[in-house]
Amino acid sequence: MLFHIMAKKKGMFTVALGHEVGVEQKTAWLFKRKVQQMMKGDENDTISGNTGADEFLPGGYHVNEPGRSLECKQAVLIVSE
Numbered sequence: 001m002l003f004h005i006m007a008k009k010k011g012m013f014t015v016a017l018g019h020e021v022g023v024e025q026k027t028a029w030l031f032k033r034k035v036q037q038m039m040k041g042d043e044n045d046t047i048s049g050n051t052g053a054d055e056f057l058p059g060g061y062h063v064n065e066p067g068r069s070l071e072c073k074q075a076v077l078i079v080s081e
Helices: 002-007 014-021 025-040
Strands: 052-056 074-079
Touching: 002 014, 002 025, 002 074, 014 025
Parallel strands: none
Antiparallel strands: 052 074
């Protein structure tokens, strides 16, 4: 869910977010609000220096679905200092 919020340049409506992730709009709104509060929080929590970011799709390959099929998988984003 966090990946969907961060990947959009202008943000994302919670109705669309809930639909993409498969949760109710109310749940998507609450999660998005908590992420926004966390991002607005203390300046001591910023990531600085050498950082690395990677995303992956857990779940392995599916038969007759070439490439990165997103229908059955959720993207995961990891950032580290």
